[in-house]
Amino acid sequence: MSIPLATAASGLVTDVIEFSAVDGPGNRFVVFLQGCNFDCLACHNPYTINPCIDCGICLDACTTGALTMVDDRVVWTESLCTGTDACIVACPYDSTPKARPQAVAELMTQIRRAAGFISGVTVSGGEATQQAGFVQALFTAVKAEFPHLTCFVDSNGAAEPAIWDELDDVMDAAMIDLKCLDDALHVKLTGKSNQQVLDSIRLLAERGKLYEVRLLLMAGLNDSDQFLTNTARWLAAIDPTMRLKVIGYRAHGVRPSAVPLVEPTPAQRDHYATILSAESPFDLLLI
Ligand code: SF4
Ligand code: SF4
Known part of the structure; x- marks a missing residue:
């Protein structure tokens, strides 16, 4: 999907948060880009999935x-x-009329105001890599003016290696969602295969650019002991001590779904941590 109005100099921006403590290390300026190549059943921000078609x-x-x-x-x-x-x-099209093209220069004005109080900039979505040229241009501008700020991408991982190549010089690291190791279930959950996601995790880890992998777990759907064990083994083969964020599904903001999506109980969340930790000494964070 191409994003209308997105160019290297200008991105289709849904929103900006000047200070966030949950979008990467430290206090971060976060840019949310409009448009995504997945259509996740459990998407918490479904209005970021499609560009507006001006239907009125x-x-x-x-x-x-x-x-x-x-x-x-x-x-x-x-x-x-x-x-x-x-x-x-x-909006019946999973969009928002509030997303608008913003130039790198415009965002830099906002980043300049926050620069003394942040440790970096994160670009999220939607799916950040859908506007890779813009992300590259923004990170280049950030690095030129504020070399001490780190530049992170928050991604669903469904990006070609060429996109990671394009970002490599200016991106410090990426946080990647692994929605499901089983491909058939991944298709059911997101509408797409997980092949590129798995390839991205491997590639970024090889380059030392994988900050963390995030697992979103839904009770009775992708949280069986066998599934968690398989996932832990697959990840451990890449990096046995990788930072792994385990997120218990929460229903807030999610669209109605034909597939039952159930929040795990606190005891189930603790159990996830036990199963995953049994396979490898991950740097595990449970939220
Ligand atoms: S990848 Fe993220 S933004 Fe895209 S549909 Fe899935 S949850 Fe929503
Ligand atoms: S945001 Fe409004 S104008 Fe845009 S697609 Fe949705 S309903 Fe139509």
Whole structure:
């Protein structure tokens, strides 16, 4: 999927957070990009999956005049927005009218304000690697002006090696989601094969650029002891002490699904850690 309006100099940006403690090491400036090549059943931000097609359906949901149609394009006026996200709820296309093209220079103005208080910049999504040229240009600008800031990508891992090559010079590391080691179940959960994800994890680990792998576990779906053991063995063969973040599924923000998605109990979460740790001395974080 190509992202309309995304170029090296300008990306289709959903949102920005100036300070985040959960998107990589330290305190980070986070840029969320619009558009994703997966369609995960358990996506917590499904409005980031597709670029807006300017259908206008969400205009009636906005009661403050923040959304208008100008030359067949939906325009969002931030100063009039009260943040109810009624537009996002009304959108039938997993999109948002609030995503907008932002230039590297525009983001750098914001990063400059935060630079004294952060340890780095993370680009997330959606799927960050869908706009790799823009990410590369942004990281290049960050490194040129603030060499002490680290540049991280938060990714579903479904990216060609050529994309990691393109980012290699300016990306310090990536955090990769492994939705499921079993490919058939991965297709059911995300709509796509996991082959590129597995290849990305291997490649980034070889290059010393894999910050962490994240497992999102749903009770009764991808959390069997056998599944966890297989996953732990596969990951341990790459790096037996890798940083592994185990995330218990939470229903908040997720779309209705034909496949039952169940939150694990605290006891089940603890059990995941026990099974995974039994296979390898991972640097394990349970959330
Ligand atoms: S990869 Fe992430 S953004 Fe894309 S659909 Fe899956 S959970 Fe959502
Ligand atoms: S955000 Fe959704 S409903 Fe609104 S114009 Fe875009 S595609 Fe249509």
